[in-house]
Amino acid sequence: MLFPVYAILVVALVFYLILPGIFALASGAAWSRFRLRFLSLWTAPLLRHGSARKAGESFRFFGRIEALEGRNRLWIRGETTSALVDFSRSPLYVLAPKPEESPRGRVDEAGGLERLRWTRVHSFSEGTAFFACGSVSLEDGRPVFMESPGQPLIAISWDGEGEDFPLRVLAAARSKNEFFNPSTFVVWSIGIGILSLILLYYTKRSLLPTLRFLAALPAFMPLLAILPPGGIILYLGGLGWRRCLGMRMRRDLALLDEGAQLPVRKQAYGAILKRLLSSPTDRRIAGMAGLSLLAVLAAILLNAVLAFMLYRGF
Numbered sequence: 001m002l003f004p005v006y007a008i009l010v011v012a013l014v015f016y017l018i019l020p021g022i023f024a025l026a027s028g029a030a031w032s033r034f035r036l037r038f039l040s041l042w043t044a045p046l047l048r049h050g051s052a053r054k055a056g057e058s059f060r061f062f063g064r065i066e067a068l069e070g071r072n073r074l075w076i077r078g079e080t081t082s083a084l085v086d087f088s089r090s091p092l093y094v095l096a097p098k099p100e101e102s103p104r105g106r107v108d109e110a111g112g113l114e115r116l117r118w119t120r121v122h123s124f125s126e127g128t129a130f131f132a133c134g135s136v137s138l139e140d141g142r143p144v145f146m147e148s149p150g151q152p153l154i155a156i157s158w159d160g161e162g163e164d165f166p167l168r169v170l171a172a173a174r175s176k177n178e179f180f181n182p183s184t185f186v187v188w189s190i191g192i193g194i195l196s197l198i199l200l201y202y203t204k205r206s207l208l209p210t211l212r213f214l215a216a217l218p219a220f221m222p223l224l225a226i227l228p229p230g231g232i233i234l235y236l237g238g239l240g241w242r243r244c245l246g247m248r249m250r251r252d253l254a255l256l257d258e259g260a261q262l263p264v265r266k267q268a269y270g271a272i273l274k275r276l277l278s279s280p281t282d283r284r285i286a287g288m289a290g291l292s293l294l295a296v297l298a299a300i301l302l303n304a305v306l307a308f309m310l311y312r313g314f
Contacts, residue, residue, distance in 0.1 A: 012218035015191025024178035095158035112172030129160025230299030237295025244288035
């Protein structure tokens with residue numbers, strides 16, 4: 001008799017929490033790899049005329065968009081030389097305009113770096129500031145920034161203002177909240193559709209009113225999280241998440257200040273866990289993130305219990 005409740009609870013957990021959580025981890029991991037790659041390349045030498053002598057060397061390059069060559073290449077004009085940037089296997093990143101105040105450690109700057117597939121880019125403004133870093137190959141003596149196996153290319157267009165470019169990139173290269181992304185809302189929509197069908201099916205069945213109510217509660221899990229009084233706990237959890245985000249940003253900026261050269265590679269979960277347990281900063285970040293997650297779960301549970309008590313008339 002409790003099967004409808006169990007079925008709806010499982011579907012709600014899978015489509016409201018588990019799958020969005022997986023997509024959130026994937027999004028966070030992708031941006032983390034980007035920041036590690038950017039940090040590791042920031043100490044590479046600047047590309048100048050004649051500095052690229054053999055293929056495979058890594059350089060940084062600042063310039064402005066000059067022209068498009070073919071379908072997948074851009075000519076970038078620097079102070080002393082020009083270079084090609086090959087996008088056949090790489091995305092283009094677009095940095096949001098510089099705010100009035102310094103972005104150093106400001107959580108409002110998160111999400112200010114947009115990743116675009118090259119096929120979605122249809123036009124350019126000549127003279128737009130451009131930054132590229134990565135492996136350089138030589139074609140007829142011309143330097144070409146090109147992605148190679150295990151060596152992702154980073155190419156960013158930006159407004160060219162200020163000398164705090166690396167700070168702005170590290171501050172912007174993350175989501176404000178990894179859980180709320182386009183994939184989350186797609187998965188939620190699918191979950192709502194499945195739960196609606198299940199509820200419609202069991203509404204026509206002879207179920208006890210209490211069981212029907214318990215079966216409907218998990219279907220409204222996202223709504224339960226934002227309604228008062230649980231919404232107050234959720235708000236406090238959001239403040240904790242913003243603090244966690246600020247701590248993560250300041251940690252990355254500190255690594256840039258220290259000139260850390262970090263290896264870019266996939267780490268085993270054991271290595272990640274060891275790093276989290278050994279670093280006080282990472283332990284505080286992980287603890288704050290865990291408290292934010294507990295706040296969400298507590299908000300849902302509190303409102304679910306109160307809703308059931310109201311239904312039963314205390």
